[in-house]
Structure formats: structure tokens, C-alpha cells
Amino acid sequence: MSKSSFYRKDDTKSEKKQVTFQNVEVREYELGLCDNPECYRGPAIGLGWNYTLLSKDTLDDYEKNQAPPRPSKQLYLNREFRQEIMKKTAFTSKEIRTVTLAKAKTRAQRSRTLQNIHFAPVEERLESLTRKMKRIVFRRKKDAELYTLWPECKRVVDRRLSAHSTETLDTTISQHSIESI
Numbered sequence: 001m002s003k004s005s006f007y008r009k010d011d012t013k014s015e016k017k018q019v020t021f022q023n024v025e026v027r028e029y030e031l032g033l034c035d036n037p038e039c040y041r042g043p044a045i046g047l048g049w050n051y052t053l054l055s056k057d058t059l060d061d062y063e064k065n066q067a068p069p070r071p072s073k074q075l076y077l078n079r080e081f082r083q084e085i086m087k088k089t090a091f092t093s094k095e096i097r098t099v100t101l102a103k104a105k106t107r108a109q110r111s112r113t114l115q116n117i118h119f120a121p122v123e124e125r126l127e128s129l130t131r132k133m134k135r136i137v138f139r140r141k142k143d144a145e146l147y148t149l150w151p152e153c154k155r156v157v158d159r160r161l162s163a164h165s166t167e168t169l170d171t172t173i174s175q176h177s178i179e180s181i
Contacts, residue, residue, distance in 0.1 A: 042079030
């Protein structure tokens, strides 16, 4: 069957698209260390893949029993509090320190990138020039190897180049002669 038999132009215009929700699952995820560089001091907390299902309600029941949203100040976790949470979840001080140092390194790299962003076009041109120079240099080495392996090659190439330039010169002269007549 073709698509046209399933969908009619007049039906799709009159129908309004809807999204509905029926159930809400409240889950508690395992905590993990992450390297989010936006977390300034101390370890950054991330969510793992494993979770425990705490409750499953209809959307209406969930909204009736839902507490009012907390102010954003209460959502902020300071460094000491995050460290305590990580220690309670069986992460060692060494693991916390390692991830925190990796996060600081990533943060420093981002900072350097932002400082050098103005030089990006110059850097790109320099890289392009470097690649072109390498092609030229390595190509000459290949040509030298070729001439060593086949001494006749250089003579053939030279003859072809001189013949080509002679043909071009002859063509130019003949065209000039025809135009002057």
C-alpha cells in the first residue's frame, strides 16, 4: 500500500498533534563521580545508569501529592557536602582526588582554548601550509627514489616537459600569426 492510502491531506491538517502522559515513575539513581568542568571546586557528582524504582503513580495522583518546588539556593551543593556524599557512597579519597584533578585539567584546557580562539584562523592556515610543505618535500623524495630505481625516468620526463613547452610555444606562435593576417 502507498502512503497516500494511509494519510489524506485533509485529515492531517484537521488533526491536532497531542502528547499525553499517564504515569510518573520516581527513581533513585546511583551516584558517581564525573568530570564536569563547570563544577568549580571539589568533586562533581553525576548519575549512574542503575536505579531503584521508588514509586509509580498516575500523573494526577503525583501532582496532588507533590511538594512545592524548592528554591534554587537549596539545590546548590557546596564542595564539602559533595565530598561527604561521595565518601558515603564508597568512593575513596584517591578516586575523588583523581577525578577532581582531571576536571581541573579539562577546565584549564577550556580556558586556554577561549584565550587562543582569536588566533584560530592563523593557526589553521599555518597547519595547511605545513601539510602542503610536507607533501612537496616527501614528493621530491619519492621522485628521487624513482630516478634512482629507473634512471631512464628522468630523461623521459624531461623530454616530455620540453616537448610540451615546445608544442605550447608553436601553438601560441601559429595562433598569433593567424590573428595578424
